[in-house]
Amino acid sequence: MESLENKKGKFTTWLRDSITARMLVVGFLLIVLLIPLEFVKELIYERSTRQAEVIQEINEKWGNEVILSGPILKLPYNTYKTEKVFDQVSKKYETVTETIPNVAYIFPDDLNIASQVDSKPLNRSIYESVVYTSDISVSGKFPKLELSERDIKAEDILWDKAAVIIQTSNIKGIRSTLEVTLGDQKLAMNPKYDTSYLNTIQSEFIQGLKANAESEINFNFNLKINGSESLKFIPIGKETKVTMNSNWHSPSFDGKYLPIDGSREITPDGFSASWEVYQINRQFEQIFYNKLPELTGFAFGTKLVIPVDEYQKSERTAKYGFMVIGLTLLVFLMIQIVSKIYIHPFQYVMIGLALVMFYTLLISISEHSSFLKAYVIAAGAVLGLVTLYSRAILKGFKFPLLIATSLASLYGFIYVIIQLENYALLVGSIGLFLILAIIMFASRRIEWGNE
Structure with a gap:
């Protein structure tokens, strides 16, 4: 019978080398990261409710x-x-x-x-x-x-x-x-x-x-x-x-x-x-x-x-949080598969939490400034943090530059969508289709047989 240490060694090797294992781990971490994202959405709702209460008080004293x-x-x-x-x-x-x-x-x-x-x-x-x-x-x-x-x-x-x-x-x-x-x-x-x-x-x-x-x-x-x-x-x-x-x-x-x-x-x-x-x-x-x-x-x-006030815009932005976190982790996963560089699950969690922090920065800054300024500051801070962190993980400049470009494009795309009213669904659908096409094209040469 195989010893417990051998079994642990094989399991660890499978987690490190199997594409399926990596995908399962990243998928599980993505689901876990939805928990803090929901807390952020609840925070936005709470602040929005407080705003409505204060406005109602002002209106009642002035005249409804x-x-x-x-x-x-x-x-x-x-x-x-x-x-x-x-x-x-x-x-x-x-x-x-x-x-x-x-x-x-x-x-x-x-x-x-x-x-x-x-x-x-x-x-x-x-x-x-x-x-x-x-x-x-x-x-x-x-x-x-x-x-x-x-x-x-x-x-x-x-x-x-x-x-x-x-x-x-x-x-x-x-x-x-x-x-x-x-x-x-x-x-x-x-x-x-x-x-x-x-x-x-x-x-x-x-x-x-x-x-x-x-x-x-x-x-x-x-x-x-x-x-x-x-x-x-x-x-x-x-x-x-x-x-x-x-x-x-x-x-x-x-x-x-x-x-x-x-x-x-x-x-x-x-x-x-x-x-x-x-x-x-x-x-x-x-x-x-x-x-x-x-x-x-x-x-x-x-x-x-x-x-549309800052809370409404922040709420609409947070609805795309799953897509931003998912696509960013997917980019890291594809880089890991292509480059053979091992990324620890803890590092995925840190990257995901940094992406969640974007929304708390956005809502807190927008309460004291314009939404555009808050969006630029929050996106720039998170983009810089994730890029520097990925530079430490992935070494070199090629892959961190790819991540920075991808994340900047995502934040820019989402900002355009939330500014639109009549064409938001159309632009969003076309954008998601193009993202899917890019992912399919980039992953066409990956050897998926390594299980």
């Missing part, structure tokens, strides 16, 4: 998303319910009339909105959010006030209880006194307790409205409001026209309706856009009774989009 609806004319009226009730005293049926209060909500015929949105960054520590202050000018006209479709008589309308209401999702962001001019009256606006998503602001009661009920009533008001993320309007006018101008360079036109053709202009200095929405474009009427419906689903406007 703004959705504006109004003005709406609130017109109370009475209806009557008549029924016969048996009187126990007189032993007869008596007719009793019950007065039931109701409310009609009348939307304007014309609604014109002009908004000037001035954005600026707000910083807390290393995090940044984009907020804005918007000057909004609203004008238009209400139709003749008649509720004939419900057979409501003019004498049943409580003209002295009529009011104007405006709804917004961000009442605390208002930075000016809100006053609505209706006809020849100026109406002061005050908040009204409301548990719905859109907070209600109601005017004082309108004086002399009955005298103007037979004609259209003009209105206008100006509003200055702080917000973040997006600015949207609900098209309650029979004809709603909105214009928006801003100094923000990266808008995303969002909501139910897009700007009209030819009105969008986006430059590095800002954007401008216009919308036109007509009653036939929506699925609701101009008058509602008793309760206002939820109409936020019809809102439209603009999101102030922050271009």
Whole structure:
């Protein structure tokens, strides 16, 4: 029987000389290196989550998303319910009339909105959010006030209880006194307790409205409001026209309706856009009774989009970590096979850990600098470290130069991919195909029979 020492010697020789053994070892080490790579991905997710929390805190203090609806004319009226009730005293049926209060909500015929949105960054520590202050000018006209479709008589309308209401999702962001001019009256606006998503602001009661009920009533008001993320309007006018101008360079036109053709202009200095929405474009009427419906689903406007931030780019880069580590170890394996130079598994682990360190360097540096600068510094540091280490392992300059060229090409290729949006998949697929072709071509003369 062979001694234990002979068996160990044969196994060690097999590990050193067998191509299959080397491939198995490198494959196993690649799987092991996925563990620290997953920790890096978790770190990126954690930092990204923290960024989102800080931005949310900043936005809540400054003012969140703004959705504006109004003005709406609130017109109370009475209806009557008549029924016969048996009187126990007189032993007869008596007719009793019950007065039931109701409310009609009348939307304007014309609604014109002009908004000037001035954005600026707000910083807390290393995090940044984009907020804005918007000057909004609203004008238009209400139709003749008649509720004939419900057979409501003019004498049943409580003209002295009529009011104007405006709804917004961000009442605390208002930075000016809100006053609505209706006809020849100026109406002061005050908040009204409301548990719905859109907070209600109601005017004082309108004086002399009955005298103007037979004609259209003009209105206008100006509003200055702080917000973040997006600015949207609900098209309650029979004809709603909105214009928006801003100094923000990266808008995303969002909501139910897009700007009209030819009105969008986006430059590095800002954007401008216009919308036109007509009653036939929506699925609701101009008058509602008793309760206002939820109409936020019809809102439209603009999101102030922050271009892909450092954490998103780092996350996308880390997704290619398996490919970078795998291809780099594969290059070392092919050099080992061709040159007959023995590379210890520990040395493979050191090389793999150096490649993983690229991602921690990338995310930590990008928090304090631009992504490009962070990418160049991290890639340069890891490239230099791996090249010098491979020089000590492989001797000479030919193979370390090959490794440096291969790794630099990989980092350059990945950077190009993450900068692309529409063509990322196409460029990535072509690049991977070329890498596979190069590997197949380079390995065609290797004698794979040495097992």
